[in-house]
Amino acid sequence: MGGALTRYRVIAWIVGVALVVLVxxxxxxxxxxxxxxxxxxxxVAHGWLYMLYLALTFDLSRRADWPLKRMLLVMLAGTVPFVSFYAERRVSHWVAAGNRPRTPEPVAG
Incomplete structure (x- = not known):
């Protein structure tokens, strides 16, 4: 899943910068x-890059097993200036939290 996260992070920043420049x-x-x-x-560049952003967000969301609502909200983040930067940080934290090894619960003896 690390590759999918890296691809998502890169495209989120590119789409975010393009949208800020545009607006x-x-x-x-x-x-x-x-x-x-x-x-x-x-x-035009932002439009094409946003399509790539949607595809990479979908790929990451399926690998991370996100609920549909989370996936759609992250996808919409590429349409509002500066929100894709916030979403990228949140997504990075969600994925990092999902990859942490879980400590087993103590078993009552």
Whole structure:
């Protein structure tokens, strides 16, 4: 599952950065200065990268055996600026917690 987590973490950061660039730089340039060039490039790139983000999130969620609600919420995190960074940290903690060896319960004798 380590490879799936690494792939998810990388794409979450890439999608997050692309979305922040799109919203904080591209949109003001397009609507404030009539320059759609950043939106034309970064918008298309974000769309394709988001599809990859969905696929890698699905892969990780199936390997980690997440409930459907968790998977869908993590998938939606790539659509709101800065939320994918938060989701990436949460996912890393969830997966790390799921991989810890569990100490056996003491048996009453």
């Amino acid at each position: 904080l730089i591209g949109m003001p340039l397009k609507y404030g200065f009539d320059n759609p060039s950043v939106v034309a490039v970064v918008g």
